[in-house]
Amino acid sequence: MNSENQxxxxxxxxxxxxxxxxxAVDNISFGIPKxxxxxxxxxxxxxxxxxxxxxxxLHSIDSGRIRVGDVVYTSPKEGIFLPPExxxxxxxxxxxxxxxxxxxxxxxxxxLEIRKVPQSEIDDRVADVLALVGLTDMxxxxxxxxxxxxxxxxxxxxxxxxxxxLLLFDEPLSNLDLKLREQMRVxxxxxxxEVGITSIYVTHDQSEALVMSDEIIVMSKGHIEQRGGPLEIxxxxxxxxxSNFIGVANLxxxxxxxxxxxxxxxVKITDHGKDIQVTCNLGPGISEGSDAVLSVRxxxxxxxxxxxxxxxxxxxxxxxxxxxxxxDCRVQWGDFEWKVIAHPRARLKQGEKVYLRLDPEHTxxxxx
Ligand code: ATP
Numbered sequence: 001m002n003s004e005n006q007x008x009x010x011x012x013x014x015x016x017x018x019x020x021x022x023x024a025v026d027n028i029s030f031g032i033p034k035x036x037x038x039x040x041x042x043x044x045x046x047x048x049x050x051x052x053x054x055x056x057x058l059h060s061i062d063s064g065r066i067r068v069g070d071v072v073y074t075s076p077k078e079g080i081f082l083p084p085e086x087x088x089x090x091x092x093x094x095x096x097x098x099x100x101x102x103x104x105x106x107x108x109x110x111x112l113e114i115r116k117v118p119q120s121e122i123d124d125r126v127a128d129v130l131a132l133v134g135l136t137d138m139x140x141x142x143x144x145x146x147x148x149x150x151x152x153x154x155x156x157x158x159x160x161x162x163x164x165x166l167l168l169f170d171e172p173l174s175n176l177d178l179k180l181r182e183q184m185r186v187x188x189x190x191x192x193x194e195v196g197i198t199s200i201y202v203t204h205d206q207s208e209a210l211v212m213s214d215e216i217i218v219m220s221k222g223h224i225e226q227r228g229g230p231l232e233i234x235x236x237x238x239x240x241x242x243s244n245f246i247g248v249a250n251l252x253x254x255x256x257x258x259x260x261x262x263x264x265x266x267v268k269i270t271d272h273g274k275d276i277q278v279t280c281n282l283g284p285g286i287s288e289g290s291d292a293v294l295s296v297r298x299x300x301x302x303x304x305x306x307x308x309x310x311x312x313x314x315x316x317x318x319x320x321x322x323x324x325x326x327x328d329c330r331v332q333w334g335d336f337e338w339k340v341i342a343h344p345r346a347r348l349k350q351g352e353k354v355y356l357r358l359d360p361e362h363t364x365x366x367x368x
Contacts, residue, residue, distance in 0.1 A: 009034035009198055010055070010166065015064035017050050024050040026222035027064075032200070032215075037192055039201045041209040042219035042245070048202040051219075052168050055200060056091060057084035068165055068198075087166070090159030090197070094171040098143045098154050104130070105139045107154055111162040129157045132191055149180045156188065160195050167192065167199040173208065185211045206246050210234065218242050235297075238284055239367040243295040250301065250338050252294045254278070256365060259288050267292055267365045271313055272334055280363040292365040298339040300362035303329060303346065303354040312355035313338075320348045331356060 008031025017025040025047040032038045040048040054061045057073060065075040073082045090111075098107045105126055112122045130136050133153040138146060146154060152172060159167055172188070173181045189212045192199050203209055209216045210230040218225045218233065218241075226238045237243035240251055254269040257277055265288070266277045278294060286292050304312065315333035322344060329340040329348055338356055342348050 008032055009036075009069060010200075011065075011067045012051070012055065013065040013067075015051065015054060015066065016062045017047075017054060017059070018062050019050075023222050025054070025061075028219075028222070028224050030217060030224065030227060032198055034198055035196045036214045037189065037199045037201065037212060039203060039209040039213040039216045040219060041203060041206060041216050042225075043204055045221075046219040047222040048204075048219060049170055052170055052200060052202050055166070056089055056168055057082060057087050088162075088164045089166045089168055090162070090164040091168045091170070092152070092155050092159050092172040094174050098151055098158065100142070100144045103140050103142055104135060104146070104154050104157075107143055108157045108161050111158060115162060117162075125161055126157075129161045132160075132194065133157045134187075148176055149184060152176065152184065156191065160191070160197060163195070164197060167197045169199065169201040171203055172201075174203075174205070181208075188212065210246070218245060235362070236283065236364065237295060237366055240293045240295070243293070243364075243366055248298055248339055250294075250296045250298065250336075252296075252336060253368070254292055254294050254365070256282065256286055256288055256290050256292050265365070267294055269294060270334075276311065276313070278358060278363060279360040280358075280365050281361070283364055283366040285367050286365050291368055293368050294358075295364045295366050296358055297362065298328075298341040300359040301338060301340045302357045302359065303331060303340050303342050303348055304357055305354065307355040308357060312357045315354055315356055317348050317350055317352045317354055320350055 010032040013029050015025050015028050016023060040051055042048055053059050055066055061074055063076055066073045072080050073087055074080060108126050108129060109122050112125060130139055133156055135153050138150060143154060173184050176184060185208055213230055215227060215229055216233050217227045220241055226233060226242045234246055237246060243249045243251060252269050254267040257266045257268045259265040263282050265282050266279055268275050268277055280294060313333050315331040315338060318330040318332050321328045327342045327344050327348060329342050331338040331340050331354060
């Protein structure tokens with residue numbers, strides 16, 4: 001047993017799944033507390049869906065162990081493979097997967113009918129769950145008469161009506177247009193919170209992950225790069241990959257000159273052929289003399305007209321786009337283009353000389 005996951009409600013231990021000569025998932029482990037919402041985030045092909053399908057039992061695994069509560073779902077070593085229909089899981093997919101020849105009520109009632117729940121209880125539970133997802137008025141419509149967003153609400157209702165042990169989501173919002181997607185993120189999270197069913201959510205959309213998750217696992221090439229809460233992943237990425245994948249970051253190669261105290265130090269970068277030293281936080285695995293990448297979010301770079309303390313980086317405004325609450329700027333500095341968020345009051349203009357001051361509390365040296 002993985003000691004850090006002791007007490008977890010769902011536990012995935014050393015999961016390995018090969019397709020042909022390549023591992024799609026290469027020895028990953030994680031646990032989820034009961035009721036939590038965990039997102040698997042990463043680019044196409046990183047192994048998110050394979051992990052989800054392994055939990056669902058929709059394919060076998062090569063090695064590892066998956067347990068939910070005190071039930072072992074899969075463990076090849078122990079000869080255990082619980083069939084999907086016995087895992088008590090609700091699933092919501094990208095394709096709405098609701099049955100077109102049935103009404104909304106019939107679709108949502110189905111999981112209760114196959115469990116032989118008495119009809120009066122089915123009626124009550126379907127009514128409750130349709131109210132929860134905002135489809136009460138659509139109850140007697142045929143599924144095909146619903147819009148994409150409504151169909152997705154219906155599939156969510158069908159997934160939660162039997163109060164399964166787990167909810168699995170595979171990119172459920174990616175067929176919806178942006179506005180609806182943004183609205184559904186918040187709504188889906190509210191509903192999950194209300195029903196309290198432990199959930200795994202798969203997406204390649206970092207903003208979806210940040211908005212919805214209690215915790216995020218960032219994956220690449222079948223591995224876990226980092227696990228943490230949305231704020232932690234955003235503000236303390238452990239490496240260049242995570243920093244680049246989540247949000248927008250300025251990433252500049254450098255070398256650690258000095259560790260001044262645990263987690264703090266200076267990194268040397270080169271400005272117009274001249275070495276300059278930047279005070280910053282140091283991420284895990286960063287030590288004196290090591291190569292590092294400085295990661296600075298655009299909101300933590302301040303473009304100023306004066307070189308206040310003489311340590312700012314001199315650049316030229318390439319572009320300044322006014323967006324109401326802020327100005328999106330690009331600033332040329334040697335060969336590097338900084339992304340900077342400025343206040344509209346600064347009135348930065350294209351072609352203007354500016355000095356970039358990096359906020360040392362929010363400048364982080366991470367592993368390349
Ligand atoms: P996507 O968002 O594109 O689905 P993903 O992160 O969910 O990506 P997976 O679908 O888990 O990634 O795929 C991981 C790797 O396994 C990929 O290289 C993929 O090509 C491969 N793979 C997945 N399913 C199969 C399969 N049924 N047969 C062969 N290879 C597969």
